[in-house]
Amino acid sequence: MAEILVLVEHADGTPKKVTLEMLTKARALGEPSAVFVGRNYAAAKERLAEYGAQKVYVAEGDEYADHVVAPAAEVLAHLVAEKSPAAVFVASSAEGKEIAARTAVKTSSGVLTDAVDVAEGFVATQNVFGGATVVQSRAQGTPIVCLRPNSTAPVAEAGPAAEEQVSLTLSDSAKLAKVVDRVVEEKGGRPDLTEASIVVSGGRGLGGAEHFALIEGLADSLGAAVGASRAATDAGWYPHQNQVGQTGKTVSPQLYMAIGISGAIQHRAGMQTSKTIVAVNKDPEAPIFSIADFGVVGDLFNVVPQLTEEIAKRKG
Amino acid sequence: MNIVVCVKQVPDTWAEKKLDPTDKTVDRASVDGVMNEIDEYAVEEALRLKEAHGGEVTVLTMGPAKAVETIRKALSMGADKAVHVSDDALHGTDALGTSHALAKALGTIEGWDLVIAGSESTDARMSVVPAMLAEQLGVPQLTMARKVTVDGSTVRIERQTETGYDVVEASTPAVVSVVEKINEPRYPSFKGIMAAKSKPLTTLTVADAGIDTSLVGLAGSKSEVVEFAARPPRESGTIVKDEGDGGTKLAEFLQSQKFI
Numbered sequence A: 001m002a003e004i005l006v007l008v009e010h011a012d013g014t015p016k017k018v019t020l021e022m023l024t025k026a027r028a029l030g031e032p033s034a035v036f037v038g039r040n041y042a043a044a045k046e047r048l049a050e051y052g053a054q055k056v057y058v059a060e061g062d063e064y065a066d067h068v069v070a071p072a073a074e075v076l077a078h079l080v081a082e083k084s085p086a087a088v089f090v091a092s093s094a095e096g097k098e099i100a101a102r103t104a105v106k107t108s109s110g111v112l113t114d115a116v117d118v119a120e121g122f123v124a125t126q127n128v129f130g131g132a133t134v135v136q137s138r139a140q141g142t143p144i145v146c147l148r149p150n151s152t153a154p155v156a157e158a159g160p161a162a163e164e165q166v167s168l169t170l171s172d173s174a175k176l177a178k179v180v181d182r183v184v185e186e187k188g189g190r191p192d193l194t195e196a197s198i199v200v201s202g203g204r205g206l207g208g209a210e211h212f213a214l215i216e217g218l219a220d221s222l223g224a225a226v227g228a229s230r231a232a233t234d235a236g237w238y239p240h241q242n243q244v245g246q247t248g249k250t251v252s253p254q255l256y257m258a259i260g261i262s263g264a265i266q267h268r269a270g271m272q273t274s275k276t277i278v279a280v281n282k283d284p285e286a287p288i289f290s291i292a293d294f295g296v297v298g299d300l301f302n303v304v305p306q307l308t309e310e311i312a313k314r315k316g
Numbered sequence B: 001m002n003i004v005v006c007v008k009q010v011p012d013t014w015a016e017k018k019l020d021p022t023d024k025t026v027d028r029a030s031v032d033g034v035m036n037e038i039d040e041y042a043v044e045e046a047l048r049l050k051e052a053h054g055g056e057v058t059v060l061t062m063g064p065a066k067a068v069e070t071i072r073k074a075l076s077m078g079a080d081k082a083v084h085v086s087d088d089a090l091h092g093t094d095a096l097g098t099s100h101a102l103a104k105a106l107g108t109i110e111g112w113d114l115v116i117a118g119s120e121s122t123d124a125r126m127s128v129v130p131a132m133l134a135e136q137l138g139v140p141q142l143t144m145a146r147k148v149t150v151d152g153s154t155v156r157i158e159r160q161t162e163t164g165y166d167v168v169e170a171s172t173p174a175v176v177s178v179v180e181k182i183n184e185p186r187y188p189s190f191k192g193i194m195a196a197k198s199k200p201l202t203t204l205t206v207a208d209a210g211i212d213t214s215l216v217g218l219a220g221s222k223s224e225v226v227e228f229a230a231r232p233p234r235e236s237g238t239i240v241k242d243e244g245d246g247g248t249k250l251a252e253f254l255q256s257q258k259f260i
Ligand SMILES: Cc1cc2nc3c(=O)[nH]c(=O)nc-3n(C[C@H](O)[C@H](O)[C@@H](O)COP(=O)(O)OP(=O)(O)OC[C@H]3O[C@@H](n4cnc5c(N)ncnc54)[C@H](O)[C@@H]3O)c2cc1C
Pocket: A110, A111, A112, A113, A126, A128, A129, A135, A137, B008, B009, B019, B024, B025, B026, B027, B028, B062, B063, B064, B065, B085, B086, B087, B088, B089, B090, B091, B092, B093, B094, B095, B096, B098, B124, B126, B218, B221, B223, B224, B225
């Protein structure tokens, strides 16, 4: 069966859920070989075997982690030349897409971003124009497919995960942009916005930064990530990283809750492929209701506290 | 500090975007074109760097003839001159081909120190062209910047990450891309709009720029749209009015769907 390279997306060695999703998808189409680039491989090893990696190519070390994007692309291009895989899977995260981009240039291959599915012949399904259009696309060369987090259910199936060190000396041109410091701004606690299975977002209806506590309280009662509309981030009520929409993140969770969000076309572009959508808005004409599975027309300052309380009660 | 800003014209974000059924490319003709929003931030950042360090700002756009409207806007914001790569042979070019074409066009612009792009276009939404450009040009990639500082030939950015930011450093020449957080773009002034009309604009064909036609256009693209369809509209849901029990009703719904 054809070898498929799967670039491990990880946080200090620990594979992110999207990595397990990519391994699962790759097993359906060929034999996945995980590619680990960065620090702390020890933390990844077991998970990669659990999810069926046949091989793991390891490029471990500080120089891989401390330069922006280029080292991982160099490793992938090196492996593409050496192993002639059928395809390369990379997470469709901001950094993943950039790694895919450089790998595409190095290998003269097409890159497909934001794939929600990959079929026989590496035909990718993409939701484009904010989910309004569904596209099937194909790439030439060694197809480089970026898979969107949350689009495949990860299924464990043990594999040998035979380790092979990548024999590569990083070129000087891969070391041009050096990371000199890393700053963590938010406390962990809540799941990643793009990986979360539930997202609770607040908008202009909140009326001020101080009211985002309501959104956070509701999110925490459900183990959800917190999002925000552009109106809220532009007003400085919530960090830009949490913005959902055309110029922010695209999310596709099992449940999306829009609180005090009108649902302008640019916001919908970032969330309308969510499985279930609920909305709370006092304006019955708000466009968000046209895509909501369940909507409450009412004042969020009454509805949300009651909802949070009810959830706590029902969870018992 | 001479800066080239990459600006793309995209379909108006308020318009319903469509693919043209004949060749499966973006229907750009039937909708208004606007400057890709994040590219306004890229222009603004270039102007601020110029104001602080001197030099010239050149706008670079690859796009059909009507993209000149977007170029004019960048000039009216204060950019000094523009290069417009326009050729029917470019119709249908994918991301990889775009990076090749832009890299070639950059070769015709003398003595640039920085290329500044937006982080993402609102039509393709790929966020790949700036990284591809850095690779094509063999210069450092300083992308996803929420802050840029220049000190001589050293450029330092705050690169937006999932959890905060990384401080990344490199020497010029380099490719920068910016995120929305970086600044607040200015509006063109009346004076700026008038001045834009007489600023130099060079239009390049594929041949002028030395673009390899086997790498661009629908035929040269390494990625292709095989088929497409409109997503079926969502079925309309249940909308209730809050009569003092809206939160409870919503909780009931969430429980019925097993979210609680
Ligand atoms: C929905 C969608 C998803 C896509 N996904 C991917 C993907 O995952 N990977 C990938 O690599 N590509 C992707 N593409 C690009 C795709 O692979 C094709 O190459 C193709 O559809 C071209 O894109 P387009 O529709 O934007 O073409 P066009 O509308 O022709 O635009 C392509 C580029 O060429 C410029 N252009 C158009 N006409 C001219 C002209 N006369 N002179 C100068 N410049 C011109 C445009 O401004 C634009 O920058 C996607 C495109 C679409 C529409």
